[in-house]
Amino acid sequence: MDQAVYSVLDIVRRCNGVGDLDQLVAAEGLYRFVVDGVLVGAASSSDVQQLRKVSDSQANPPFAVDDEQRQLTFAGWCDDREKRSAAVAAVLGQLRAAGAWASLAKWRSELYMVYGGGGGGGAGGDGVAFALERAASYNFGVRTFGVHINGTTRLESGETRMWVARRSLQKQTWPGYLDQIVAGGIGNGAGVRASVAKECGEEGGIPPELAARAICAGTIQYFTRSELGLQPETQFVFDLELPRDFVPFPNDGEVDSFHLWTIDEVMDNIRRNRFKPNCAACVVDFMIRHGHLTPENEPDYLEILDNLHVKLPFPAPRFAASRDA
Template identity: 35%
Template sequence: MNKSNLELVRECDSFPYYEDNRAVYTENLKKYHAFRVNGYDDTLGYILNSVVEKWPWPKEHWVIDSAAQTVTLTTPADATPEYRSQVVAESIAAAVKVDAFEVLRGWRNEKYPVYGPGGEFLLDMERYGAHMTCYVEDATGLKFWIPRRSKNKQTYPSMLDNTVAGGMCTNEKPFECIVREGVEEASLPESISRATIVARGCVTYSHIRDARAGGEIGLSQPEVEYVYDMKLDPSLIPLPGDNEVEEFNLLTVEEVREALARGEFKPNCAVVIIDFFIRHGLLTAENEPDFLDILSRLHRRLPYPLASH
């Protein structure tokens, strides 16, 4: 059965909304512990209860309050980001060593920033991302360069992706991230990328990982994805630059729509494609009955401290 555009957006933005159903939202929160850092009142994310129970928490740096359902990093309130990051890295390494979680078996130890109130940099751990859609345009209309993920990828193997996508490292700007990923993933010349890429805003969502993601199910994954477009000359053909992509195919608008409806796209990549369709007038209030719902769900207000890049 084909999936609607709204169903695809809901698949990605799957963490319940308090405003929609307070009972469902409250029941869902019971599955998680709130992650906090000593000296700050903000919740920085949610950790699945089963993960909290299995994690080998070093007691000198972590306090688990089962009644309040919180996990607190107890480094000094004036600790440096470098020190907090070191403690978190050591805690993750301990879990990797005992093979406590399937999701950590492919751990790449990449450094992503966590922010506190006012965009204060607290430590390295989480991620922002950048996604780019590359397309060509001729007399027959738009066509999209769509990669198929490697069948050996730990996450979402063999699913369809955006042309270029990746996580932003600490101190990396979104534009620099997408240029770098363009070279690494699609063999796009840096000079052409810098002259051609256009920033198109962001999509935001709060995802609950399912079986397709690989590893533990139910992990909470709130994300900000910076969105870029790149119109390519037909002579420039993206080619896999690493082992993350099997191949690139040039698909028509209708072929992309059909692949979306079949559920072939990685959930957040489907959202980025739908965002492109809206921005380019391919998806409108006239041809999409759920237009307003889709539009609002593409820009979820995340209840965590954020930083503007």
Template identity: 35%
Template sequence: MGLYDKILACNRWDPEDFVPWLLDGVRIGTLRHAAARALTRWPRWFRVEPQAVHWVNAPRDFAARSALLAEVVETLVAQGEIPYAHGELYPVTPNGRERACCVLDRAAGPFFGIRAFGQHLNGFVRTAHGLEMWVGRRAADRRLYPNRLDNLVGGGLPHGLGLRENLRKECAEEAGMAAALADLAVPVGAVSYCRDSERGLKPDVMYCYDLELPEDFVPRCTDGEVQAFYRMPVDEVVEIVRDSDEFKLNCNLVVIDFLIRHGLIAPDEPDYLALIQGLRSPLPC
């Protein structure tokens, strides 16, 4: 195992297994061939071709488009094409969140291969012995990656919530953090990756934040998503990322980005340039 293996693990997908989902000629998603076939049930709305799926006769109104997709998703969930509905709405966009053409249930995101956005926060402490990082262990009842290590704070970015508002919410829920402390988090860029998952394609963007914490801060989960927290020397975190699969897949990328920016992964690291480039993988939509 190695650090670059973690980049590769988040970027495994074969474009031949998918077709673009287009609205007015613009790619807004990426569908597996099986997902494309499932949409043939709605010939009025989806023209399924060998090389693309076109959303035809789409309402011009944001709310009407969203309502139409909600009906489609409800049927797909009932028929087992999508495992469940999450109840949280994500933007459907060809680029940034601000260019959303409608919204879609979060759990349906991979089925349609839409670009999903999240926020991840690295919480760290400066000690006499060097930097230490807070990491969490996900609860055993999580649908995805139960019992795996996670960033101190990490979560999806729903439509309609601003970046600061959502980060405050996630910090409070996952780490018991006051808004005044959460507001000290420094935005440090974004990480992107594209992965073929069991549920479909995940072309994801994670906005990253660093937060230097006081030595007496102890996180406290309030929503049940985290079962334990650990404060670790960064050298130990590097070993875990490099030599194990303990971390949730995409959290590895957030940690690697932190380590590079803080000079803890140096230019003489094998695959150093590939690591930097791989953290910002191009997305199909």
């Protein structure tokens, strides 16, 4: 294992590594993915060519590609959520069967909502432009959403300890890396709170009455990429103070083991790059919000914060049902 020790800024930059989308599009010849005139993602040229081939093989091709503008859109007839979602599912099914995209070998059977202009920032509507199999979200470079829960407990002395999960060595992504006690993507149109309750039960054996104590403390946002593609992501970050006698247990095989560590132990593992990058970013946000990392003890304080709160160039959806909830 890598024995190097990194700065916290290095670590959060490993997560927020993409930088400016326009520059990336120009440098790598990406195609912008535009729906209803709104930018919702970006795809590699090779993925777009394979997508086009499958799309064009259909009686009514659902996608339109403009090579001059380097833009991917839906065909005119594919003009609402239902038609788009069905057409995308059909095309992805063919690509998967043909073994075209490596990502599709990790098919999740979980739908991510892609948000567009309608209702995304305006009044009314949930803003969903279409639904997309999670495994393909990287290929389209669409904005994704998740929940990460910092599980802590407070000793009688007042000292805070943090529960850390080691990911299963069988996980499809980042096996053996460290993670929050509980974290997961928001899929299948679920709400933020519902996703917390679901993941708490599945990943950490945290019962609903304890999960309900989790406090949403904001978000982190970053633009990351992996070998699978681009991932502009918003994570709702939760703090959950657990009773001293609570011990989490993995319920679904995604976690190898749980550890209750001091703040120093957690930060040492952060600096040694032992955390999955976006989980590291979530820990760093916790350490800042609770005053463990400060302008005095962390020279890159302001630059770290910039890398935890990136404005993403895609619509911000509304998860709330109403202003009065």
